[in-house]
Amino acid sequence: MTDPIFSVNITVMRWSHSLIPTLRENPKEAEVLSHRLLLRGGYIRPLASGIYNLLPLGWRVITRISRIIREEMDRIGGQEFYLSALSPKEIWVKTGRWEDYGELMFRLKDRKDREYALSPTHEEIVTQIAAKVIRSYRQLPQIWYQIQRKYRDELRPRGGMVRIREFLMKDSYSFDIDEEGLDRSFSLHREAYQRIFDRCKINYYLVEASGGVMGEGESEEFLAPSSSGEDFAVICNCGYQANLEVAQSASEPKEYHDEPVVKVHTPEKRTVEEVAGFLGVEKTRLVKTMIYIRNGRTIVLLIRGDRELNEEKLRRRFGLAIRPASGDEIKKLVGVEAGFVGPLGLEYEIYADLELRGARGMITGANERNYHIRGLNLERDVRVKEYLDLRRVGPGDHCIRCGQLLRIEPAMELGHIFKLGIKYSGPLGATVIDSNGKERPIVMGSYGIGLGRIMACLCEQTADDDGPNWPLQLAPYEVSIITINTNDRPQMETSEDVYNLCQKAGFATIWDERDEGPGVKFKDHDLAGIPIRIIIGPEGMKKERIDVKVKLLNRRLLLRKEDLISGLVELKKELSG
RNA sequence: CGGGGCGUAGCGCAGCGGAUAGCGCGCUUGGUUCGGGACCAAGAGGCCGGUGGUUCAAAUCCACUCGCCCCGACCA
Structure with a gap:
């Protein structure tokens, strides 16, 4: 370095020659804070809806996040893979997810008309590898991971890096001989994730969660409090923490006087709001009756008027195939339009929310247009097959464990760990010979972290009026x-x-x-x-x-x-x- | 997929009772400045998202289309 002003020494990182295209004004497409800041700071640029390019500054942040993730994954014995994004239809058909993923999956054909997916995740792919290369229980356990792009044709991309169609994910997969092994791998991941998020200096909750399309086993999520997230964390001081999708709250039953059933005229009153208003009663006095269909079978669900059904819970109990009946189907099945449906006299399977156990003196549809009935006594009048937890936790609800008031906070899902069991190893034939010489499917787990979301979330959590304040370890x-x-x-x-x-x-x-x-x-x-x-x-x-x-x-x-x-x-x- | 909004210079916007396209910021050149988005002067930069129509004449009116953003998508 000779003349400090005129020398051009490429080893010096000069701002003048770095690509940091900052924006003085807020781009109008960005509403979410992290989106605005990442755009303005020159970290990211959009290419198409839900598709972003990471510019040098953004990539440097991501690189630093990956470094931490790698260190912590390696620490629990993880081995890093580089897996293909393109995958043939067949392996997805074997596990049923070619169907299950539906429109969420990007699909394409090659010149010979063979069908492929742009992998939305890699369970099928690693399981296929395991099926080919793992023979004996002596090779287990294994933890495999990758930090790569995943593709999902989201219903609606939103919020900058919050929900995008091509995104960077660290995914790992554990392979064990039995459930105890899986438990071990699962808690290793839980600990690794806690270390990762701690080192990233991000605020988060570890909550009970639901597996969705991944599987029905036990799962936990890492949710970061964030106004731009799409989830809600239900939190209690006692330590109970759950995703709203699965959260439970203490029943708060309402006592009404038992009375005989009488039909009342409720002209054009269909919604809970209207009926309660018309009859001058609390919404808690009503029973909502909902008709669902599962593989052609009719299922009737009862829930108190002031409550909302939690469909995630339904899917967990009845499977992914359950769906609400259409207006026409309801008319055909019950003989009356939605709004006047009630459980009385229905010959279908009936399930009721736990909170309705023992409910008396209730009001519900009469299965006759413009009529409701009063005096419904669930135990006396309805053959309830089972009382289940069906309702969504709402504001003002109390903890199912300790009874304190629950908090419901908007949050962003950053990581999710699942116990898969043999959901994938079974259909894909990933088996090993156990110590007794018997062949058995490998017991698997799968564990994801969204790197872009960590960046977005951290950006929001640390930001002041002028910009983000990256922790030293992650700053560009x-x-x-x-x-x-x-x-x-x-x-x-x-x-x-x-x-x-x-x-x-x-x-x-x-x-x-x-x-x-x-x-x-x-x-x-x-x-x-x-x-x-x-x-x-x-x-x-x-x-x-x-x-x-x-x-x-x-x-x-x-x-x-x-x-x-x-x-x-x-x-x-x-x-x- | 339903509803709403928006496409005009790199960014943010005006122009939309038809005729020559404008402002601020940024950019280029020269000069003055230099501890929180400086000042002066001179410039460059546009197929007004696309296609078709109406008209002597379209950024502006009409139709279709594409793209982007927001809300919702079964809760009776």
Whole structure:
């Protein structure tokens, strides 16, 4: 490095030659905070709906997240794979997911008209590998992982990086000989994930969850509190934490006087709201009757008027195939339009929500147009096959364990760990010979983390008015140097000195030597969220000190040049703690 | 898929009772500045998303279409 002003030394990370296309104004398509900030800071750029390119700054953040994930996966014995994204139809047909995934799956054909999927996940693929290469229980357990792109043709991509169609995911798969082994692999992953999210300095809840299309086994989710998330975490002080999809709350039964059944005229009153209003009773006095169909069988569900049905719970109990009956089907099955349906006299299987056990003096549809009935006594009048937990937890509900008031918080799903059992190994023939010489299917688990969501979530959780404040471990650069006046030779020389010092000491450093006003540079550095900022300007020059600012610690240091590195090392320690 | 909104310069927007397309920021050049999005001067930059129609004349009116964003998508 000769002339500090005119030298072009490519080993110096200069802002002027970095691609950090910041935006002064908010792009109008971005409403969600993280979306706005990531766009404005030059981390990401959209290519199509739900498809983003990661620019250098974004990729650097993702790289740092991956590094942590790799370290923690390796620590529990994980082995990293690189798997193909394109996969043939056949393996998906074998597990039934060619159907189950439906429109969510990207499909394509090759020139010979053979069908393929752009893999939305990789259970089938790793299981197929396991089927071919694993023979004996002696080779188990195994933990395989990958950090790669997954493809899902989402109903509606939204919120910037929140729900996208091509996304980066760390997925791992465990293979064990039995359930105990799976339990072990599962808790290893739980611990690894806790370490990962802790190291990312992200706030999260570990909650009970539902497997959805992945499988019906036990599963837990890592939800980060976030206003732009699509989930809700149900939280109790006692430690009960669950995704709203599966959360339960204490029943709060209402007692009404038992009375004989009488028909009442309720002209054009269909909804709970209307009926309760018309009859001048609380909504809790009504019983909603819902007709569902599962593989051609009719199922009747009863739930109290003020409650809502939780369909996720239905699917868990009755399988993915259950669906609500259409308006026409209801008319055909019950003989009356929805709105006047009631359980009385229905010859179908009837299930009722737990809260309705023993309910008396209730009001429900009369199965006759414009009529409801009063005085319904569930035990006396209806043959309920089983009382089940069917309702969705709502505001004001109390903990099923301890009775305290539950909190319901919007949250974003960052990670999900599942026990799959033999759902995939069975159909794909992934078996091993056990110690008794018997062939048995491998017991599997699967564990995902969305890297883009970690970035988005962290961006939101740490952001102030000016931009994100990445934790040191994940920031695109650890140190940035701003030269206030680039036409001032001493400032430039000092800056270059300082840059070299930082670089030699191993700090990921970027030097902003653009001939711009100071405000522009400060704003851009705010958007880049670099934790340690060194400012070389007239103030510091006069005092012969290096000005170091750390927003995260709310601290400003004025260091002698010879003390700079030890000072930075100190800060780094503090920021990493 | 239903509903709503939006496509005009790189970004944010105006123009939409038809005629020559405009503003701010950014960009280029020169100069002055330099501790929180500076100032002066001179410039460059547009198939007004696409197609078709109405008209002497269309960014503007009509039809279709494509793209993007938001809300919803069974809760009786």
